[in-house]
Amino acid sequence: MTPAASLMLPPVSFVMPVLNEAAYIAEAVASIFAQNYPNEFELLLVLGNSTDGTTALAAELAEKHPQIRLINNPTNHIPTALNLGFNAAKHSVIVRVDAHSKLNSGYVERAVTELLRTGAANIGGVMRAAGRTRKQQAIADCYNSPFGLGGGVYHGEAPAGEAESAYLGVFNRATVVQAGGFDETILRGEDWELNRRIRNLGEKVWFDPQLKVTYYPRDSFRALAKQFWATGVWRAVIMRRYLSEHPARFFAPGLLVAALLFSTIITVIGGVGFANNGNPTLLFLGLALPVSYLLGLIFAVFTMRPQNIRAALLRLSALPVMHLSWGLGFWRGFLFGGGSSVDRSRLR
Numbered sequence: 001m002t003p004a005a006s007l008m009l010p011p012v013s014f015v016m017p018v019l020n021e022a023a024y025i026a027e028a029v030a031s032i033f034a035q036n037y038p039n040e041f042e043l044l045l046v047l048g049n050s051t052d053g054t055t056a057l058a059a060e061l062a063e064k065h066p067q068i069r070l071i072n073n074p075t076n077h078i079p080t081a082l083n084l085g086f087n088a089a090k091h092s093v094i095v096r097v098d099a100h101s102k103l104n105s106g107y108v109e110r111a112v113t114e115l116l117r118t119g120a121a122n123i124g125g126v127m128r129a130a131g132r133t134r135k136q137q138a139i140a141d142c143y144n145s146p147f148g149l150g151g152g153v154y155h156g157e158a159p160a161g162e163a164e165s166a167y168l169g170v171f172n173r174a175t176v177v178q179a180g181g182f183d184e185t186i187l188r189g190e191d192w193e194l195n196r197r198i199r200n201l202g203e204k205v206w207f208d209p210q211l212k213v214t215y216y217p218r219d220s221f222r223a224l225a226k227q228f229w230a231t232g233v234w235r236a237v238i239m240r241r242y243l244s245e246h247p248a249r250f251f252a253p254g255l256l257v258a259a260l261l262f263s264t265i266i267t268v269i270g271g272v273g274f275a276n277n278g279n280p281t282l283l284f285l286g287l288a289l290p291v292s293y294l295l296g297l298i299f300a301v302f303t304m305r306p307q308n309i310r311a312a313l314l315r316l317s318a319l320p321v322m323h324l325s326w327g328l329g330f331w332r333g334f335l336f337g338g339g340s341s342v343d344r345s346r347l348r
Contacts, residue, residue: 009112011040012093012170015085017078019048020346021099022057024216029061029068031102037109043068043097044085048076051347077342079182079190086176094176096168101127104212111170114208121175121203122195124166125211136219138306138314143217147300148322150249163207164247165195175203187342188234196242221317223345225325230343232329237338254334256293257327263289 014032018025025045032043045058047070062068071088073081086094093112097103107125115123129144131137142148169191179197182190195205218224232253239246263286270282297319306312332341 009037009039009109009116010093011042011091012037012095012108012112013085013089013091013173014041014043014095014097015046015082015089016043016097016099017046017048017073017081017085018050018054018058018099019076020050020052020054022050022052022054024101025054025057025099026061027102028097028099029065031104032097032108033065034105035103035108037112040091041067041108042090044071044088045069046071046073046081046085048073048081076347077184077187079184079186082182082190083184086171086173086181089173092173094171094173096171098168098213098215100217101168101213101215104214107211107213108170111208111211114206114211115170115172118204118206120206121172121198121201122166122169123206123208123211124163124169125208125213127167127213127215129215129217131219132216133219134311135221135314136217138311139217139219139221139224139318140215141304141306141315142318142322143215145300145304147296147303148319150252158207158209160208160210161206163205164199165192166205166207167191168213169195172203175201185338186234186238187338188230189238193238193242196245218345221321224318225321226345227343228322228325229329229332230341230345232326232331233333233341234338235326236330236333240334240337253323253327254330255327256323257331259289260293260324263287 016028021028029043029045032041043065045062045068047055047058058068058070062070069088071084073084075081082096093115095108095111111123111125114120127143129140131140175198176194179194179201182194186193199205218227235250236254239250265286266282267286267290270280270284270286274280274283297316300319301312301315304315306315329341
């Protein structure tokens, strides 16, 4: 882009929901200021009720950078945080940022340029997970694998073009207002649901593989399970509303859990039958799916090329935590709705 062209880019507002991000918020904010965006910008930190010192760190950052404004989010919920930030933003282009991530160099300038060029209402790119510890890196590798999150467009390197949703997103604010903002009754998956309404207005959601964001996933299996349980619950709630509009991959974890439960029942029945009359047929049938799933996990781990046995075992543990937590949450949400289910993985 020429200097003259870059001067035509509009000012932007960054909106970042924040809850218990003491270990990550400084790096996330630094990646924003390192963008060297060629126009005015502001950063709105929408603060939940953190218990790990995040709020004090945010206040220090605001004292250091006059571009930062702090907004209180008493609910802790991400959709509410986003609506608070979007409503308070001064500028017509809004960049959503995750406090658990960092924007790669040139992200904003590229995104805004393509937003204007394509006439899209929202644009996003590739999420590449990374880890600081061995366990977090194992979880990150599972995120980046198609065997982990199912190969959605923003987890890979698909060509640029229209998409059903966008990771984080750089938005035309006017279209978000027209669409009604984020649905605060949906506590996860709110981005997909908003992008659905944007597309139904006849507007475009755009994917650009040159836009890259580094994301730090949960760093423990317990936190990962809590996150994916909530993701499964709310994905099921959204699917109940818009069943025909979802790709088949979103059904996979729930079907896996149901199939494993059925296999367990068959295995028990087959085991009893084998003990009584020596016929192993039902027992073998019951074991077929769990054994096949285990072999599939081993194959998936092999494709990640772990450096040693410990790394392989960590990945072999992370994948079923993701699959089964999502699948169990899916059935909770599909049968009983979302209720008060929230992602408690960052609560202390």
